[in-house]
Amino acid sequence: MLSVAGLSAYYGRAHILDDVALDVGAGEVVVLLGRNGAGKSTTMKAIMGLVPPAAGRVRFAGAEIAGREPFEIARLGLGYVPEERRIFTELSVLENLEVGRRPPTAGLRPWTPERLFALFPSLGAMQDRPGGRMSGGEQQMLTIARTLMGNPRLILLDEPSEGLAPVVIERMAEAIRALKSEGLSILLSEQNLHFAQLVSDRATIIEKGRIRWSGSMPQLLAADDVREQYLSV
Amino acid sequence: MATLEVTGLEKSFGGVRAVQGVSFSVAPGEMLALIGPNGAGKSTCFNMLNGQLRPDAGAVRLLGQDITGLAPRQVWRLGVGRTFQITATFGSMTVLENVQMALLSHHRRLGGLWRPVARMDAAPARALLERLGMADQAARPCGILAYGDLKRVELAIALANEPKLLLMDEPTAGMAPQERVSLMALTAQIARESGIAVLFTEHDMDVVFSHADRILVLDRGRLIAKGAPAVVRADPRVREVYLGSGAVTGAH
Amino acid sequence: MENLVLQALSGLASASSLFLVASGLTVIFGVSRVVNFAHGSFYMLGAYLAYTLVTHLPRGHLGFWGGVIGAAVLVGLIGLAVEMLLLRRIYRAPELFQLLATFGVVLIVQELTQMIWGAQDLLGPRAPGLRGSAEILGLRFPLYELFLIGVGPVVLGLLVLLFRRTRWGTLVRAATQDREMVGALGVNQRMLFTSVFFLGSLLAGLGGALQLPRESVNLHMDLSIITEAFVVVVVGGLGSLTGAALAALLIGELHAFGILIVPKITLVLVFLVMALVLVVRPHGLLGKPEAAARGGQGSAEPVIGPAPAALRWLALAALGLAVVVPPFLGDYAISVLTELATAVLFAASLHLIMGPGGMASFGHAAYFGLGAYGAALAAQWLGAPMLAGLALAPLAAGVFGLVFGYFCVRLSGVYAAMLTLAFAQIAWSVAFQWVEVTGGDNGILGVWPDAWAAPKLVFYYLALALCLGATLLLRRVVHAPFGYALRAQRDSALRAEAIGIDAFRIRWLGFALAAAAAGIAGGLFAYGKGSVFPTYMGIPRSVDALLMVLLGGVQTLSGPIIGALAFTGLQEQLVRLTDLWRLILGAVIVLLVLFFPQGLAGATRARWEARHGDA
Structure with a gap:
């Protein structure tokens, strides 16, 4: 579904991504693990076209997307849920969803506000509330719901658990599993290994802009040395 | 005497009672964690302690002195250091200059129009950075620093006026797990050495349970639990509104 | 009493015209955060284009109203061109730099307008069907003014509907806050901005075109309206349409009655009111505190250090010249x-x-x-x-x-x-x-x-x-x-x-x-x-x-010195050498903003650092 190879990016003169390669298969949840500043967010932004990739290939759903505009990439069915949530605080919940709305994608059940409210019940109770007057957890749900309104085939989910209460993170994990069962592919970035292991099929570890390890989730849980070296929880 | 003593703190925003009847105290050298779900009133509570918000009712006492309703800069002058959830430093200045500014302000020397800053309070600023393991970064602009390092710079700034109380709003947000532990261990060490009372909010339960001496749990503006980490962790109400089953905190 | 009513009505008519222009300005600002100095130029172009169209089209309703609408649309297209060729490239530049660029456009439009239409004032025809006057309380009041009074509220209503009830409006409001995120959700935000600019410019053009039957068309329309429009937008609260309407009403009536009550200070009345409003309400009548718009912010300001040796030598050399050379110059040069x-x-x-x-x-x-x-x-x-x-x-x-x-x-x-x-x-x-x-x-x-x-x-x-x-x-x-x-x-x-x-x-x-x-x-x-x-x-x-300051570069200490020398020198030479100095100065400003967005000294420093390396 998504295949990244040789991806490099610069910020000013600093080399922040170096030869990054990863794959996400159809219906798969892959987690990108690494500490802060390791390059997780930048990888997602580079895939999405928000940071111009300096080199490398990004193939998505059979098309080469490296170097294209973010809105074109989004229209191909790639959804992006940013780290800092970035909901539209002046707009109501329904209006936030409206901004994300795109035509249905062939082969996927189209998302409607009603279906999203079933997935995130707390949002349904506050349809007309301005985004700025929601709690952090509710905002995080809304960002995901807003991206789903574009009927993506794959979503990039950037640190969804950051700053959330443990009970909310547990609910987030349930929602992600529900999305996976709908056939959606997900590339997740995380620091919280406990959370990642609840939802992911495979893991890729990034550090200082380079991929250091890739494998299945059970493999990672068995590889104490790898966790010790890169994740040190 | 307790360093900080808070009694009956109240605050409402447009009819919504954000904080109700919150009372607690922090002793010198103690690490006290304030936790709770988003929107529970942690930030409101914090902002009333350092003067950014004026409480509707209640009192805040620092070493017995009533500081309720004072402006942040007055609170700072009385010995309260602060770090922010999203780091706030002077991006156009070097790490050293950032610390120098706090020292110059502490010594009330900011009105100077003639002597260059480069030659003022540089040695004590360096010493502070040394203590926090940031000496080798002294000449780098804060604007290009890694996030974890910025957090340390903030701590150095907050320590510049030899505070009696440190208020740290999510001190480890956005840091890698390893950095979190080392920053909080350093904070705890400094607090104990210098008898500084530390009050911090935090979302990372690893950090909270391994570094806090006591924990306060806030929900919908009220304190629902307080006490030693083991007691709070076992509290069924805390598990229901905040901690959950433990599946995502590594605390099965 | 009757006179007061008429005065109030004529204040309403001015308020209506003012609102048209200010609404365009506030809409553009709301979305793009560009403080568009050239908005007054669009207003002036609207009037000139309407003059040309109306006098060349056949007389009658179709000729007049067709001319007015045609002028507004043409101005909208001009605004669209300015956005695509200039502003689109500098959305990431600091706010004041955008202001500088639009000021360059003001100078260029002024010169071009004079070249095309000449320096003399032009008098347009009156509106067909609205030439007469109505009788109100026994006094006569021009029909056209009554018509203008109606235009303002209608436009306000349409704009509110557009922004609140359409998908386009929702997208625009979202982009106001976070343009990058809107793009990542699959919206072509570039087109969105361009369309907003088209709309805003069209409103300015319409405002100008509708002045045709009221006053002569002249070359000072741009600057006189832009100050007033800024006042309205700021008093109302940046980005607030209803605020702009209220403020336009306030300013319009202030003009109408100021003349009667305090004729000595009419020039300053508007500014007194603005000062008063801002002192009491720091974000205007209906404005909100500005949340920093995302996706456009620059990096942190640079560190300030001692001047490099080369710069010191250069400064000393310049100072030496400034001391040694003047005795050999004439009085004028001195x-x-x-x-x-x-x-x-x-x-x-x-x-x-x-x-x-x-x-x-x-x-x-x-x-x-x-x-x-x-x-x-x-x-x-x-x-x-x-x-x-x-x-x-x-x-x-x-x-x-x-x-x-x-x-x-x-x-x-x-x-x-x-x-x-x-x-x-x-x-x-x-x-x-x-x-x-x-x-x-x-x-x-x-x-x-x-x-x-x-x-x-x-x-x-x-x-x-x-x-x-x-x-x-x-x-x-x-x-x-x-x-x-x-x-x-x-x-x-x-x-x-x-x-x-x-x-x-x-x-x-x-x-x-x-x-x-x-x-x-x-x-x-x-x-x-x-x-x-x-x-x-x-x-x-x-x-x-x-x-x-901006030419030199805000974030370097030598910037203002270099900027002052460059600007004063350039203006001095241009005024002496050519009649087209405004055109050339405007073009130079626009080019500088496009190619040296950090100012002259800032650009030099960037080169210097790139060559010598830094931390």
Whole structure:
């Protein structure tokens, strides 16, 4: 579904991504693990076209997307849920969803506000509330719901658990599993290994802009040395 | 005497009672964690302690002195250091200059129009950075620093006026797990050495349970639990509104 | 009584026209955060294009209304072209740079308009079907004015519907807050911005075209409307349509009744009201505190260090030239150099508040002028010797800097800038209308240096020494704790307050210090010219100072010096050499903004650092 190879990016003169390669298969949840500043967010932004990739290939759903505009990439069915949530605080919940709305994608059940409210019940109770007057957890749900309104085939989910209460993170994990069962592919970035292991099929570890390890989730849980070296929880 | 003593703190925003009847105290050298779900009133509570918000009712006492309703800069002058959830430093200045500014302000020397800053309070600023393991970064602009390092710079700034109380709003947000532990261990060490009372909010339960001496749990503006980490962790109400089953905190 | 009603009605008609223009401005600002100085030029183009279309199309309803609508659409397309060719490339530049670019467009449009339509005023035909007047309370009131009264509310209603009820409107409101995120959700936000610009420009064009039956079409329409439109937008609250409507109503009626009640201060009434509103409500009537719009912010400001050796040598060499060469020059060249010296100090003083202070001022000329008037009034009424006059200049400017600054520095961003403009206009109109003391428009003449400084060359050296000394002092201040405190509150108000810095006090004193320094420049300028005029405090001179600072680059200490020399030199040469100076100056400004977005000194530094490497 998504295949990244040789991806490099610069910020000013600093080399922040170096030869990054990863794959996400159809219906798969892959987690990108690494500490802060390791390059997780930048990888997602580079895939999405928000940071111009300096080199490398990004193939998505059979098309080469490296170097294209973010809105074109989004229209191909790639959804992006940013780290800092970035909901539209002046707009109501329904209006936030409206901004994300795109035509249905062939082969996927189209998302409607009603279906999203079933997935995130707390949002349904506050349809007309301005985004700025929601709690952090509710905002995080809304960002995901807003991206789903574009009927993506794959979503990039950037640190969804950051700053959330443990009970909310547990609910987030349930929602992600529900999305996976709908056939959606997900590339997740995380620091919280406990959370990642609840939802992911495979893991890729990034550090200082380079991929250091890739494998299945059970493999990672068995590889104490790898966790010790890169994740040190 | 307790360093900080808070009694009956109240605050409402447009009819919504954000904080109700919150009372607690922090002793010198103690690490006290304030936790709770988003929107529970942690930030409101914090902002009333350092003067950014004026409480509707209640009192805040620092070493017995009533500081309720004072402006942040007055609170700072009385010995309260602060770090922010999203780091706030002077991006156009070097790490050293950032610390120098706090020292110059502490010594009330900011009105100077003639002597260059480069030659003022540089040695004590360096010493502070040394203590926090940031000496080798002294000449780098804060604007290009890694996030974890910025957090340390903030701590150095907050320590510049030899505070009696440190208020740290999510001190480890956005840091890698390893950095979190080392920053909080350093904070705890400094607090104990210098008898500084530390009050911090935090979302990372690893950090909270391994570094806090006591924990306060806030929900919908009220304190629902307080006490030693083991007691709070076992509290069924805390598990229901905040901690959950433990599946995502590594605390099965 | 009846007269009052008619006066109120005519105020409504003006308010309606004003709203059309202001609504376009506020819509564009809301989305793109561009303070579009060229909006007044679009208004003027609307009037000129309507004139041409209406006089060339067949007479009658179709010809007139077709001409008006056609002109509005054409202006919309011109706005679209400006957005695509210029603004689209500089959305990431600092706000003031965008302002500078649009000011370049103003100059270009002015010159082109004059080339196409000539300098004389043009009188358009009246509107068919609305030529007569209606009888109201026994008095006659023009039908066309009644028609205009209806246009404003209709446009407001349509715009509100457009923004609240359509998908386009929802997307635009979302993009106002976070354009990058809107793009990541699959919206072509570039097209969205362009369409907003089209709409905003169209509204300006429509406003201009509808003036055709009311007043003559002339080359001053652009600047007179843009100031008023800014006032309306700021009083209403940036980005708020309803606020703009309220403010337009307020200003329109103020004009209508001001003439009756306080004819002596009509010029300043609008600015007094704006100052009052902003003092009471720092974000305008219905505005909200500005949340920083995402996706457009630049990186952190650079660190300030000691000047590199090469720069020191260059400065010394320039200083050497400035000292050694003048004895070999004629009087004219020497007075140009004297003016350059004052320009350098003027720009450096503005730079202190804009660069380290992080505040914009659209009215810095007030303090230049107050210095000049301080010196001139002392000479005229007290017979003060020149040195006393020169000492009084910074004092007068500094005191007013303290008074005006007390209000201005509490505000932020565009609001603060507009309040400085309001105070400058108040100062200007006092100088203009208090004829008994200031001589009004005729100014104060005969402000000559004492005998010992009368030779041009001696006075030049005096000016050079004072201006250079003051500029170096300002530089010193930037490296001292006070200058650091200024930068501290700019970088992070939160952190500054948290380490005991009283940001208000620091900004206030910084503002007054800059005012006093500008006063020295003004005093010297007055003695150099031998006269002072209200224009010393006028908007164009404030804009000059802004241009100098921005051309040089805000974030380098040598920027204002280089900018002052470049700008004054360029303008001097252009005015002498060609009639098309505005066109060329405008084009130069636009090109500079496009290719040197950090200013001349900033660009040089970037090159230097790229070559020599840095941390």
